[in-house]
Amino acid sequence: MIDLVKAIISALLFPGLLFITALALFTQYLVRKLSARYQRRMGPSYVGPFGLLQTFYDFWKLLRVKEVVITKYSMVRASELLLLIGLSSAVASLVFLPLSPLNIRSEFDVLVFFYLASVMPLAMLIMASLAMPGPYTSLGVSRLLSMATISEPALFASILVPVYLATRSGPRLFMSIAESSAMVPELWSNPVTAVIMALCFVAYIVSLQARALYQPFNIPEAEQEIIAGFETEFSGPLLALARLLHDVDLSISLLLGVYVFLGGPLPFRHLSPLGVVMLTVKYLVLVAIVAYIKNVMGRYRIEQGLVQAFKYSLVPAALAVVLAMLLP
Amino acid sequence: MKVSPYQAVSISAALLGLVLLVAAVLYYVFKSKRSRETPVYLSGEGEDVVSMIVPSVASLYWGFMKRFAKSLYKALIEKVHTGSLHDWYKFISSWFGALLLISILVYLIYALPALLR
Numbered sequence: 001m002i003d004l005v006k007a008i009i010s011a012l013l014f015p016g017l018l019f020i021t022a023l024a025l026f027t028q029y030l031v032r033k034l035s036a037r038y039q040r041r042m043g044p045s046y047v048g049p050f051g052l053l054q055t056f057y058d059f060w061k062l063l064r065v066k067e068v069v070i071t072k073y074s075m076v077r078a079s080e081l082l083l084l085i086g087l088s089s090a091v092a093s094l095v096f097l098p099l100s101p102l103n104i105r106s107e108f109d110v111l112v113f114f115y116l117a118s119v120m121p122l123a124m125l126i127m128a129s130l131a132m133p134g135p136y137t138s139l140g141v142s143r144l145l146s147m148a149t150i151s152e153p154a155l156f157a158s159i160l161v162p163v164y165l166a167t168r169s170g171p172r173l174f175m176s177i178a179e180s181s182a183m184v185p186e187l188w189s190n191p192v193t194a195v196i197m198a199l200c201f202v203a204y205i206v207s208l209q210a211r212a213l214y215q216p217f218n219i220p221e222a223e224q225e226i227i228a229g230f231e232t233e234f235s236g237p238l239l240a241l242a243r244l245l246h247d248v249d250l251s252i253s254l255l256l257g258v259y260v261f262l263g264g265p266l267p268f269r270h271l272s273p274l275g276v277v278m279l280t281v282k283y284l285v286l287v288a289i290v291a292y293i294k295n296v297m298g299r300y301r302i303e304q305g306l307v308q309a310f311k312y313s314l315v316p317a318a319l320a321v322v323l324a325m326l327l328p
Numbered sequence: 329m330k331v332s333p334y335q336a337v338s339i340s341a342a343l344l345g346l347v348l349l350v351a352a353v354l355y356y357v358f359k360s361k362r363s364r365e366t367p368v369y370l371s372g373e374g375e376d377v378v379s380m381i382v383p384s385v386a387s388l389y390w391g392f393m394k395r396f397a398k399s400l401y402k403a404l405i406e407k408v409h410t411g412s413l414h415d416w417y418k419f420i421s422s423w424f425g426a427l428l429l430i431s432i433l434v435y436l437i438y439a440l441p442a443l444l445r
Contacts, residue, residue: 003329011343012350063355067362073382076363084355088348092340104329106336116340133382134368146391173330232369237359303395310396326437 003102007095010102015094024247025055027254030284031291038295055247062240069235071134076238079131083241086124090248093117097259098178098270099279108175110163114156117256118211121249122148125230125242132233140229143302147217150306151210154313155253158203161320162260165193165327177259184263192327196320201261203317208257209293210309212250216297217305254290258282 010016015023029044029052036043044051070076093116095104106112122144129141165187166172166180173179187193210217234242258264262282265275300308331339368375386393408419 007339007343008346011347017347017351063358064360066360067364068360070363070365071368072365073368080355081352084348084352085344088344088351091347091351092344095340095343096336102329104331104336104339106331106333108333109336112333112336112340116344130382135370135378138382138387142388142390145388146396149389149392150396227369227371236362237355241355302391303399306392306396307399326433328437328441 006102010095010100011092014101015097015099017091020091020094020248020251021244024244024251025059026052027251027287028055028247030287031294034288034291035295038291059240059244062243063237066236066239068238069233071132071233073133074233075131079128079234079238080241082124082128082131083238083245086121086128087241087245087248089116089120089124090245090252093252094255096177097255098181098264099255103178105173105176105178107173109173110160110175110177110180113177113256114159117249117252118152118155121245122152122211125245128242129230129233132238134233136227136232137230140232144230146302146306147210147309150309150314151207151217154203154309154317155207155211157317157321158200158207158313159256159260161200161317161324162187162197165196165324168327177256181259181264182266184261185266196323196327197261199316199320199323203313203320204257204261205289205293206309206313207317208250208253208290210305210313211253212290213246214290214294216293216300217309218299250290254283254286257286262286 013019032055033043033051044054047054047057068076093113094100095102096109096113097103126141126144129137129144160175162184163175163177163180166183167174167176172183187197209215231239231242258279262285264270264282265272265279268275268278370377408416410416
């Protein structure tokens with residue numbers, strides 16, 4: 001009975017739907033505010049204290065006020081449902097992180113997590129875009145698929161290797177995210193595994209940038225060049241859902257990075273006051289890195305983007321896999 | 329909570345269903361009901377400027393196949409399949425050399441300690 005209550009709380013409140021939505025909107029606020037400072041602008045300032053509620057109001061305006069613009073080819077209901085499935089799938093994946101009161105641990109849970117948090121949202125976003133067809137949408141989806149062909153395997157490998165290294169021996173559950181998180185300081189303190197971790201971290205950051213569709217990999221939405229790419233035909237509540245899915249996806253990928261590469265709240269205990277502070281600081285550091293890369297780089301063309309993603313995410317990730325396999 | 333992989337999949341699938349139900353209810357309660365129909369957005373052009381509104385599967389992978397994979401293929405045929413036996417020998421021997429090095433490395437790491445024990 002207690003587990004059932006914990007499961008419902010985990011899915012709907014913390015770190016589920018309510019918390020992750022708030023975190024996603026806050027992360028978006030931070031990215032916008034940091035980007036504005038890089039460009040000598042103020043960024044969100046007027047709605048709420050320090051403009052904190054701007055992203056929520058943007059979301060609310062799209063959901064409540066704006067109309068859906070449709071064409072005779074649009075399948076709005078299918079698109080809405082697909083985006084909702086993508087969002088729910090991403091939220092459900094949070095039960096595998098130590099942040100969740102339920103914190104499900106099992107062998108190979110990293111595979112289930114990756115499927116829910118990474119494969120499903122992307123697949124649902126692509127199908128939802130194709131349910132609202134148009135030439136610019138098709139171009140955007142084509143670019144999204146091309147980028148995903150390189151960046152998704154790199155992201156997968158960059159997460160898989162640290163989890164494998166941390167759980168390959170000892171009494172820990174093999175390939176479990178939560179169990180690997182506790183071993184992160186040991187991985188960074190060993191010179192051999194530290195090199196592999198560094199390779200994975202580089203691959204993770206580059207593929208995260210591609211996954212978040214931020215510069216230099218904002219090729220699939222390529223604003224102005226192909227209008228808004230895969231989200232050209234999204235409007236009103238549908239656009240609100242697509243944006244929320246993107247933001248939730250980014251927040252979960254960042255949280256995953258905090259646990260797999262930075263050890264979560266370590267050296268403090270989980271959900272202790274200092275642990276919460278440490279977790280927040282590590283999360284903000286990753287947000288700052290993402291925002292920095294976003295603002296100091298311009299957009300690549302698709303072939304440049306693919307080559308750079310190959311060089312700086314897939315090659316380091318593949319190298320890390322080979323090195324990890326060679327370890328006794 | 330330690331569970332088997334099958335239970336992990338089942339629990340997460342059930343939670344996915346629960347979140348989907350709640351999110352769908354919230355979405356349909358709060359969403360704006362207004363909609364407007366327009367022609368497909370084509371930067372002001374008519375629909376007749378495009379041959380099809382939905383892309384073919386081949387064109388979905390245009391960026392990957394025609395730009396990225398093609399450059400790999402071009403590199404391959406320019407370096408390996410040039411028609412010169414010398415180029416082919418250089419390419420193959422470098423790869424075989426790398427494979428040989430890896431096999432020696434693997435032997436030293438795994439097999440040798442086991443044999444010496």
